[in-house]
Amino acid sequence: MAQRTVLLVLFDGVQSLDVTGPLEVFSGAEAQVPGTYRLRTATLDGGPVRTSSGLTLVPDTSLADEAVPHTLLVPGGQGTRAPDPRLTDWLREHGPHSERLVSVCTGAILLAEAGLLDGHRVTTHWAYCAKLARDHPSVEVDPDPIYVRDGQVSTSAGVTSGIDLALALVEEDLGRDTALTIARHLVVFLRRPGNQAQFSAQLAAQTARREPLRDVQHWITEHPADDLGVEALAARAGLSPRHFARAFRAETGTTPGRYVDQVRLEHARRLLEDTTGGIEQISRTSGYGTPEAMRRAFLKALGTSPAEYRRRFRPAATPDRRTSAP
Incomplete structure (x- = not known):
């Protein structure tokens, strides 16, 4: 089985749980089946970023130095409210070449700004669904599910739903038993159906x-x-x-x-x-x-x-x- 690179995009004002939740799932899968995933974090310039809660995250590298990943994961957070145009440009250029585009919470806004959600059915945090639909009429926004998978694009709602979506991706890649082991280790259920309501x-x-x-x-x-x-x-x-x-x-x-x-x-x-x-x-x-x-x-x-x-x-x-x- 070919190793899959999972690249998490970091930026100032990112929600730390949007990053660490999926990261724990994929790292748990790598521990269960070594050689399955190569996990990378990157910022625009390779420098550290400050999360919305005040934590400092130090990335592995810069986006410019990373090859196209199998799975490109974009978390949400306060930093999505006024995104850096350079980040949007990078996503627009490189996003289409990844086999999977994944967003957690308001990371969907960044993907939409880059034009990567046009024609797709998506979701995001309930508080931002109306804004996403208003600002991007070519995107079909479903405010109800905790996550939505539509072809190459997978989007999720609030922070915990990022874990649910990551478990779904691991189950697709490695099977239910591996995903179940990870879920038990994290003391979460495997797995909330994607169409379960946010509320x-x-x-x-x-x-x-x-x-x-x-x-x-x-x-x-x-x-x-x-x-x-x-x-x-x-x-x-x-x-x-x-x-x-x-x-x-x-x-x-x-x-x-x-x-x-x-x-x-x-x-x-x-x-x-x-x-x-x-x-x-x-x-x-x-x-x-x-x-x-x-x-x-x-x-x-x-x-x-x-x-x-x-x-x-x-x-x-x-x-x-x-x-x-x-």
Whole structure:
């Protein structure tokens, strides 16, 4: 197997975890299968840079002295807000020659500025998705997934999703067993599916201003198996169904039905990850009623079945945090 060079681009204001997270994954893979990866860090001039948290990183070399890598990884951070034009020019010239272009967090902005994301479906940190889409209309920005792989280009959301994406790349290169060993060593799950949402349902939706609607939101979260139809929720809020549905959407940014769907999906995911409860039991506890209904919901939202989700997200060797579903 040919050795793959992974080059991480460093710059002032880089987010340190965007660098060290993927670096730990690839270095773990190199330790498991020596000769697999050649890891390099580089800056424009070969000099040290200061991260957004104040750490100083000393690179291996300058970008000018590095050959075209197999995998070019661009992290994010405050330094992407006003990028050095010389860095953008370097990416524009050299990026297309790498077999894989990878970004973590707002590193996608640098790739977009270099014209390397045109025509691709991508993601970035949720706070910058709208800006990326507005500034680069030829880029298809998906604000929901934790990472997106589209041909040569792979982009990820916040800092921890860079680890998830790196694990996915290692699994592609070296197989699941190697990636699983690395994930266990780093005490992370192998692996969050790329289309898993960046937010939990409670974070994705706004919190309602009015207390009755806010109370209903809490009720939904705490009672996913109850009757959560619009009429039942409206009665709990003391409003007519029509008024409730309109007010809920206006104050939370989503419909009652979609919010319920998100809460139930999140509840089921958590039970699959954290418990040994059976699929039928979890489907009832999460409000789906039947395993088939839960299966359809998982396929629609995550592109995978509940059983496959559990297999990926909760390795058999991972100790239980609870022994059964509540």
